[in-house]
Amino acid sequence: MGTLTASDLRKGLRIEIAGAPYIVTEFSFLKPGKGASIYNCKLKHMVTGSTLTRSYRSNDSFQEPNLEERTMRYSYAEGDQYVFMDKNFEQVNVNAEVLGNSRFFLVEDIEVQVLIHNDRPIGVELPTFVEKEIIETEPGARGNTATNVTKPAKIAAGYEIQVPLFVNQGDVVKIDTRTGGYSDRVRVAKI
Numbered sequence: 001m002g003t004l005t006a007s008d009l010r011k012g013l014r015i016e017i018a019g020a021p022y023i024v025t026e027f028s029f030l031k032p033g034k035g036a037s038i039y040n041c042k043l044k045h046m047v048t049g050s051t052l053t054r055s056y057r058s059n060d061s062f063q064e065p066n067l068e069e070r071t072m073r074y075s076y077a078e079g080d081q082y083v084f085m086d087k088n089f090e091q092v093n094v095n096a097e098v099l100g101n102s103r104f105f106l107v108e109d110i111e112v113q114v115l116i117h118n119d120r121p122i123g124v125e126l127p128t129f130v131e132k133e134i135i136e137t138e139p140g141a142r143g144n145t146a147t148n149v150t151k152p153a154k155i156a157a158g159y160e161i162q163v164p165l166f167v168n169q170g171d172v173v174k175i176d177t178r179t180g181g182y183s184d185r186v187r188v189a190k191i
Helices: 096-105
Strands: 003-005 014-017 020-030 038-045 051-057 061-063 067-078 081-085 091-095 111-117 120-125 129-133 150-154 160-164 172-176 181-187
Touching (some): 014 061, 067 091, 081 096, 091 096, 091 111, 091 120, 096 120, 160 172, 160 181
Antiparallel strands (some): 003 061, 014 020, 020 038, 067 111, 081 091, 111 120, 129 172, 172 181
């Protein structure tokens, strides 16, 4: 955890404001004819997602947040707590609120990146794609070959995605964890 100055500001930089971690999402530099340079930033709170706009002068300084990224594997869920384990069998419990919709895409033993701020998990980054089985959907109408026509389908825990008409119950599909949307059919259900 070092001290940063306004000249260190750039898009993607993580800083701490009032004990909370923020990430710079937009950045611009203004050099008026007289006086100190002005650094305008749009910042996103890394826990709540709220945004704020701040202006800094070249002599302003701030702290780097105490952030640690750990590679861990999903182990199991216990109520609204999701348990992850690292290679040393150290456990970290992550609240469902922190995971958001990502909790629906967890697969046992999936490798994720857990972001920890001051010993508290604040985010979990999943692989870009996961494979999940469709547990409920209406059968597709035979002969309907219209493109871009979708129907609702459910995966475990009741999460609903839109899938093409040819996807059936029991099929395994690839889901983009960034958008929560259907990407591809991986396997057809065994009849």
